Amino acid sequence: MKRREFLAALAGAAISPAALAQSVPLERLLESATRGAPARPGRVKLELPVLAENGNAVPMKVTVESPMTAADHVKAIHLLSERNPVRNMATFHLGPRAGRAVVASRVRLAGSQRVVAVAELSDGSFWYDVAEVNVTASACMDES
Amino acid sequence: MRLRAALAAALLATLPAAADERPIPPHALRSGSAFLGAALRAQQDDEFANPGMLWVERGAQLWRAAAGAQRRSCADCHGEAAQSMAGVAARHPVIDGASGRLLNLADRIVECRVERQGAARPAWESDELLALVAFVARQSRGLPLAPSIAGAARPHFEAGRALYRQRIGQMNLACTHCHDANWGRTLYAERISQGHPTAFPAYRLEWQTLGSLERRIRACFSGVRAEMLPYGAPEHRDLELYLAWRAGGLPVESPGVRR
Amino acid sequence: MAARIQVPAEARRGEVIEIRLLVRHPMETGYRVNERGQTIARNAIRTLTCTYNGVEVFRAELSPGIAANPYLQFTTVAESSGTLEFVWVDDAGERAVERAAIRVVE
Numbered sequence: 001m002k003r004r005e006f007l008a009a010l011a012g013a014a015i016s017p018a019a020l021a022q023s024v025p026l027e028r029l030l031e032s033a034t035r036g037a038p039a040r041p042g043r044v045k046l047e048l049p050v051l052a053e054n055g056n057a058v059p060m061k062v063t064v065e066s067p068m069t070a071a072d073h074v075k076a077i078h079l080l081s082e083r084n085p086v087r088n089m090a091t092f093h094l095g096p097r098a099g100r101a102v103v104a105s106r107v108r109l110a111g112s113q114r115v116v117a118v119a120e121l122s123d124g125s126f127w128y129d130v131a132e133v134n135v136t137a138s139a140c141m142d143e144s
Numbered sequence: 145m146r147l148r149a150a151l152a153a154a155l156l157a158t159l160p161a162a163a164d165e166r167p168i169p170p171h172a173l174r175s176g177s178a179f180l181g182a183a184l185r186a187q188q189d190d191e192f193a194n195p196g197m198l199w200v201e202r203g204a205q206l207w208r209a210a211a212g213a214q215r216r217s218c219a220d221c222h223g224e225a226a227q228s229m230a231g232v233a234a235r236h237p238v239i240d241g242a243s244g245r246l247l248n249l250a251d252r253i254v255e256c257r258v259e260r261q262g263a264a265r266p267a268w269e270s271d272e273l274l275a276l277v278a279f280v281a282r283q284s285r286g287l288p289l290a291p292s293i294a295g296a297a298r299p300h301f302e303a304g305r306a307l308y309r310q311r312i313g314q315m316n317l318a319c320t321h322c323h324d325a326n327w328g329r330t331l332y333a334e335r336i337s338q339g340h341p342t343a344f345p346a347y348r349l350e351w352q353t354l355g356s357l358e359r360r361i362r363a364c365f366s367g368v369r370a371e372m373l374p375y376g377a378p379e380h381r382d383l384e385l386y387l388a389w390r391a392g393g394l395p396v397e398s399p400g401v402r403r
Numbered sequence: 404m405a406a407r408i409q410v411p412a413e414a415r416r417g418e419v420i421e422i423r424l425l426v427r428h429p430m431e432t433g434y435r436v437n438e439r440g441q442t443i444a445r446n447a448i449r450t451l452t453c454t455y456n457g458v459e460v461f462r463a464e465l466s467p468g469i470a471a472n473p474y475l476q477f478t479t480v481a482e483s484s485g486t487l488e489f490v491w492v493d494d495a496g497e498r499a500v501e502r503a504a505i506r507v508v509e
Contacts, residue, residue, distance in 0.1 A: 051181060139332040140331070141366055144362040
């Protein structure tokens with residue numbers, strides 16, 4: 001990481017300082033996925049480590065209880081961040097051919113924050129789960 | 145009488161000239177993996193999803209690809225890497241017979257590319273070079289580090305050891321202060337490791353890419369606010385030799401995943 | 404774009420199989436600055452689609468909120484023998500296609 005990159009990184013894991021200033025309230029985050037429809041906690045299990053040693057790659061797994069039949073399945077899972085400059089981290093579109101509603105990936109987190117997973121079901125309902133991650137930074141500066 | 149003398153001489157030759165004191169005794173050696181959280185250890189152990197494997201795979205392709213003016217692939221001379229390269233990473237850095245220089249694995253590969261394949265010199269930390277180093281290093285996975293510090297390597301070992309104990313940078317710290325005297329303790333939120341080279345080249349989350357041991361040493365220099373030495377610096381190689389000796393017995397883990 | 408793909412070579416009809424992908428991509432955020440002070444342009448994979456014998460069975464819309472060298476794991480039902488095709492496009496318009504064969508037995 002060269003000097004300039006290092007300075008940008010100091011501002012907060014390669015994210016601009018201004019963007020880190022405010023967290024988005026949970027209601028606003030949910031709205032961005034449901035477009036105003038009500039969302040209930042439950043059925044969704046969002047797994048992230050409680051402590052992430054580096055925000056650049058944090059393992060994430062989201063599971064939704066669903067029979068995944070044509071009549072009753074998960075249409076999409078939205079992954080939202082309360083502090084990243086890009087709040088909508090990802091959307092995973094599933095459907096009955098998925099067999100199970102389980103998606104895993106690695107996310108980038110701009111500092112300690114809550115992450116929300118919102119599941120959109122075939123009957124139009126929305127369910128969510130919240131996970132809180134404590135992201136620690138490197139002890140030493142790296143300009144390599 | 146002559147046989148007994150010969151046997152005695154042979155026995156004496158196996159003993160070190162003077163036993164070099166090991167800062168961390170063999171039974172207390174711990175790989176950097178032991179100082180990672182569970183999530184990162186799991187990433188490293190996941191054969192498929194370890195991000196370093198992207199470079200190992202690329203390295204496997206490059207191994208078989210004809211390169212340079214000689215249109216020669218690594219495989220043309222070295223055959224199957226699993227056989228010919230087993231143990232190679234575990235022996236490096238090593239004295240090059242022809243030039244007398246101490247070479248690390250990357251130097252070796254650069255030399256082959258340029259001299260024997262007639263290819264363009266790969267840049268330090270380039271994808272091509274990292275892929276080949278990662279691929280070759282992986283062929284020694286699980287094998288104990290066992291570099292030679294005898295003969296022509298001895299002065300390099302001593303120079304590396306001296307640098308390891310040398311205070312550097314605005315923080316005026318030597319490697320030994322963290323990695324011998326305070327390993328296991330926390331520095332801010334990080335647990336200090338013993339500073340072993342066994343997992344390199346490693347996918348470092350801080351870099352968001354794979355990087356060499358040389359890059360990691362440069363990172364440590366910048367960490368204590370010392371001026372970094374350029375890639376290719378002989379001091380790095382001397383230090384790498386000392387580190388490899390100090391970690392002697394620990395298995396190669398390349399490609400590792402680190403913070 | 405290089406990628407590692409893990410798909411079982413064979414599965415029973417109706418079995419839910421796990422698909423794993425690891426893609427070589429910087430997922431550049433657009434916030435980093437190089438040593439000359441210039442912003443490194445955002446370039447992340449935008450969409451990744453998996454089709455099974457031509458039918459879309461999974462689609463991911465990604466962002467720089469997904470880590471560099473993205474890892475994805477999802478499932479699909481083994482329906483019939485054929486090809487799983489993975490297509491992804493990034494902000495720079497680069498498109499990559501990878502395929503994996505699957506044999507489905509009764």
